[in-house]
Amino acid sequence: MRKEPEITPQLIEKHGITPEEYERIRSILKREPNFTELGIFSVMWSEHCSYKNSRAELKKFPTTGPGILVKAGDENAGVVDIGDGWAIAFKIESHNHPSAVEPFQGAATGVGGIIRDIFTMGARPVLCMDSLRFGPIDKRDGEKDLSSHVRRNRRLLAGVVAGIAHYGNCIGLPTVGGEICFDESYNGNPLVNVVCLGVLRHDQIRKGRATGVGNPVYYVGAATGRDGLAGAAFASRELTESSHEDRPAVQVGDPFMEKLLLEACLELFAHPEAVVGVQDMGAAGLTCSTCETASRGKSGIEIELDKVPQRETGMTPYETMLSESQERMLIIARKGQEKEVERIFEKWDLHASHIGYVTDDGMMRVKQSGRTVAEIPARPLADEAPVYVREASEPPALPQVDTPCTIFPESADCGQVILKLMADPTIASKNWAYRQYDHQVRNGSCVLPGSDAAVVRLLLDELCGTGTPQVKPGQPVREKYVAITTDCNAIHCRVNPRQGAKMAVAEASRNIVCSGGRPLAASDNLNFGNPNKPESFWHLRECVEGMAEACRFFNTPVTGGNVSLYNESPDGSVDPTPVVCMVGLIEEARLITTQWFKKEGDLVFLLGGMGSGLGGSRYLLERTGKKMGPLPPFDFEAEKRVQEAVAGAIRRGVVCSAHDCSDGGLAVALAECCISNGRLLGASIQLPAVTPRLDDILFNEAPSRVVVSVSPEGRGTLEEACRAAGAPVCEIGRVGGDSLEFLADRRVVAALPVDKLRAAWHDSIASLVEK
């Protein structure tokens, strides 16, 4: 056996442990830690596992409500009631750092990790979604050659999308939507946030607990190797020029292995008498899964490393405990049920290794060849990491744009600007990406990628796992429908983090409502820079407080999520990016609504008013290359009135399409209504008196606005729904023709043939990436 290194101040520092933290470790152990124990503490007390820098902030989120069955932080994912004894488990999680270094495997294993979190809860995963951010992939105006950044960003985009496709397609989960945005601030540090949602009956909820002294602890799945060594610690520091040397900290994914694990676990969970607890081995692998199950179970756990399947020889206890090899699960079985557990895993050609048992002494004890190599009280290790309240200071305000805008003249040709915005990769169609994802497997995708929210049908027979189907021929299966979306406008959050975060929650909620749903709950992924930088921490705190207030207002508790800090590259930190994933329930199939126009002659209405103010807009960025404030005002009550009006009109059955105004303002929203389905439909839009400026009306990104189309007979009903909710509504035009026309004072101010719009928008990303 190799000799373990001596514990020196340098070694402690290399593990990211401060002198104060080291003192705390000594007082927990009542002695000096050995090398393995030091490694174990370093990963468990990393930001990724302990949230030590953000925990105090996360407490501000509302986490409870009548529908919350498992709340944030208690288990691997939150669980929310959807009625009739059914529930959903869902969560968003980041894999930013691994994806920066190795985009394909980084993204693939991110998908694998979030899927494990969901089936660990006892739920059958039914869909995935991704929220992705990269540096720009297009050349700046006037630039001759592609910068090295642009080339790298294209490689990262291609690699991340291929990695997501590889994992999701193989395991058989539809990737039903998400976002892809591009901005300078993500140069060198892409954001890869992945979502999974699963379905279960209330009585199927599983817990990650080790209880019952003497109960056997099983290790199932892939063998442990040196891949992903200390990945959690890697994710908790800044990316630097030499980060590529950290490539061994990136894991390699095997979706087929995970498919076997998923099916075997769901089959095992159908025998509740056999299983006490279950936990996936994600970040910090064997370390995290053992100490967390023991801590939650208020018990102890003892494992023997010689029994852990290993795919490399000569692995030290340090390496085995810190490995983040993928597709591994820890199962706490009930004593006497060993045969049943082993039989089910054998059926799936998986070997369940009995590596230890539950104890009652509160210790996480690790042995190798009978010799104790680590012995740490489980609870302090898992749950008593230091909590820091970092210094926060507001950065200098960004430059401001006035209204009416005086810093640049109005665009001479707003039509050209619309075309340019439609081809902006952040706004352009993402078909290049989602055509690579199987987005229809599982026969549930009712609204495919490309509308305000994805809508997925949930079937009762999905709960039957892979055993004998519980459905009778010809007997209809009970159905439910969920709408799911991810949203965040990071420019808004950069300009005004508190309001930007509120608007992200409001937009997510609005997207659910536009799809015919009622928002239920949210999961958040907080992507920020180094928390030790006071400005970064200020961004984090502002955004959390804004989101918390909004989630409370919309009655959508936060059921869990993820914090990713240290998103920095040599060029600086990323824009504050608090991604909101929101899920809603659609009560009946007839309420499912999409964003595109349906029929010539339908009337177009704008709910929520024309808005004004170009601060924070895509248009402003396009024109000036700058992010400038202030954001147009946001008012919770006004937002609520608009959402109630849309929901009311959909319930009354008159809404043919509903689409919220977001990136690019009213002009882009209308263009998307014309072209985002296979069938192109033009529209003629009558703008109100143009004050102060046409570009202000077309491109302002004022929140709380929705474009709705109804048949002429539906006009009265729509207006009645708006009146009942107290929302402003204005008829702005009519669907029809081959172009999207804007008229002001009976004069055509912009006219865009829909096929031209479609081409600019549909093929933009492919034309940049496939070159």
Add this chain to the structure above:
Amino acid sequence: MRFGILQFPGSNCDQDCLHVLGPVLGQDAFYLWHKEDDLRQADCVVLPGGFSYGDYLRCGAIARFSPIMREVKKFAERGGLVIGICNGFQILVEAGLLPGALLRNRTLKFRCETVHLRVENNRTPFTNMCQPGQILRVPIAHGEGSYFADPQTLAEIQKNNQVAFRYCNEKGQINDASNPNGSVENIAGIVNARGNVLGMMPHPERASEGILGSEDGRVIFESILHWARQAVLTH
């Protein structure tokens, strides 16, 4: 009618097929585990889509050695109806039950979208409810779906009228622009010479319910049911 749906460990359209054949079409549909050696009196065997054994090597290359596939071969030789969808098509080709091969898409990328198919032969057990030249809207989702056969095999396939479906555009025209994966002669599905085994890359089970956007795929399952009823009548 009894539909046995094969389940390899990496099958992932098995539940979709079960849902459509059972609750939607009212048939007696059940799973057949890959380690079994009994088709349990299935009247029709379905090989669903997925990644049978992970398929890191070549899609379907390992599945053909599974115990259940020995039974499927015997069943097909006796004239039993077998339909392979997507990965199921790949397995049938690997198992030698259908001619040709499925190569990586010419873009080298996985492709998921709804395509148009033209029914080329409506006198098979799987297409007999279709009009000649009928156009169907059915989704595809595959990375290795580019059908290939050498010229001699291709000539044989043509001669026997074995091409069931070709990729086309919405007007039914067959051209390169309507070919999503580079398949030779836009071939999307073929039957064996005897006509009792069908392999197709598109997913009819994903186009069998209005709520999912198309019901055009149902006609394939309804053809199977119709064929079976006719067979009973003529016996």
